[in-house]
Amino acid sequence: MLFSIPKLDKEIGKEVSAYVDQLTKPVGSLGRLEKLAIELAEMTGNKFPDVSPPGVLVFAADHGVAKEGVSAFPPEVTAQMVWNFVQGGAAINAFSRQIGALFAVVDVGVAAPIEHKDVIAKKVRYGTNNFCETEAMSSAEAEQALIVGYEQAKEIIDKGARTLIVGEMGIGNTTTASAILTAVSGKPIEQLVGRGTGISEEKLAHKASVIRRALSLHQPDPSKPMELLSKIGGLEIAAMAGAMLAAAERRVPILLDGFICTVAALVAKLFAPAVADYMIAGHRSSEMGHQVALELLGKEPLIDLNMRLGEGSGAAVAFPLLIFATAMVKEMATFASARISNSVEGEEKQ
Numbered sequence: 001m002l003f004s005i006p007k008l009d010k011e012i013g014k015e016v017s018a019y020v021d022q023l024t025k026p027v028g029s030l031g032r033l034e035k036l037a038i039e040l041a042e043m044t045g046n047k048f049p050d051v052s053p054p055g056v057l058v059f060a061a062d063h064g065v066a067k068e069g070v071s072a073f074p075p076e077v078t079a080q081m082v083w084n085f086v087q088g089g090a091a092i093n094a095f096s097r098q099i100g101a102l103f104a105v106v107d108v109g110v111a112a113p114i115e116h117k118d119v120i121a122k123k124v125r126y127g128t129n130n131f132c133e134t135e136a137m138s139s140a141e142a143e144q145a146l147i148v149g150y151e152q153a154k155e156i157i158d159k160g161a162r163t164l165i166v167g168e169m170g171i172g173n174t175t176t177a178s179a180i181l182t183a184v185s186g187k188p189i190e191q192l193v194g195r196g197t198g199i200s201e202e203k204l205a206h207k208a209s210v211i212r213r214a215l216s217l218h219q220p221d222p223s224k225p226m227e228l229l230s231k232i233g234g235l236e237i238a239a240m241a242g243a244m245l246a247a248a249e250r251r252v253p254i255l256l257d258g259f260i261c262t263v264a265a266l267v268a269k270l271f272a273p274a275v276a277d278y279m280i281a282g283h284r285s286s287e288m289g290h291q292v293a294l295e296l297l298g299k300e301p302l303i304d305l306n307m308r309l310g311e312g313s314g315a316a317v318a319f320p321l322l323i324f325a326t327a328m329v330k331e332m333a334t335f336a337s338a339r340i341s342n343s344v345e346g347e348e349k350q
Ligand SMILES: O=C(O)c1ccc[n+]([C@@H]2O[C@H](COP(=O)([O-])O)[C@@H](O)[C@H]2O)c1
Pocket: 070, 071, 072, 073, 168, 169, 170, 171, 172, 173, 174, 175, 195, 196, 197, 198, 257, 258, 259, 260, 261, 285, 286, 287, 290, 307, 308, 309, 310, 311
């Protein structure tokens, strides 16, 4: 599949960088917010971009590998949480309300039928196969799930979303994400497999052995994203990658969530390396392996609050920092406009 992602506007970045140095503060004193303002300008091609409203897309799907007992919760929870999302009772609902987000939940492959007018029904199949035994899905299904994400992102951007937050819900999906990350990074599995929803030490060792077994069965080519998705999964990870690709094509900044989201970002990057230019890492999840995924992507997260929920929640909590970065450029006075003396002459500016 071919994606056409525009280059970052480095010229505007330089302009904003020079302008930020004229604002009424010592050079560099707003730290990471300054870098963020420059990045947002380069992505959007706008010196004074709007990041609001953000669009939050939560993709839900089930994982056949959940049968192996790799989660602290049963697979029915995926469907149950989808109902919670449409009733507005999940963390991401509370946070989306706080940040004024456009919000949508997409069933891309929940194992149970879900009929609710507010759930976007895009089920590609009823959950994946157990990837320890056989391929998670066909490559046609993986492609279909990717397109679901792509189309949904297009839609929410057409409705006005200026930043994209991509969340997920899928019992078992930390096993799937760790398997993809093991294949892609080539690092020892022990560094990449974590507690997910909160499994015991014993279950953790079992989870690692499940992934080891699956990878020796499939031996996926780590440079082929469609192969990774079809052999390992999952449907929501494919959709998330598709959504990111659509946002990057439209110069809409992507605010990444936690572990599963960052692995989906790595998959998207395999489809089109330039997609990573449009990504900002929202937070560092406490899930083992997230730091490695962030390093592979070359991103430093904005916040670290020991969160490990998913759903887009970490990105939603980090989102106000994007508002602050843009408000700084839009609203602050310059030394000249406020008639403030700009440093002692000859003093080194850092
Ligand atoms: O985003 C994260 O970093 C994250 C870390 C651990 C768990 N989760 C969420 O928990 C679910 C997967 O956990 P598990 O144990 O069932 O693999 C899934 O619905 C994710 O949204 C999410």
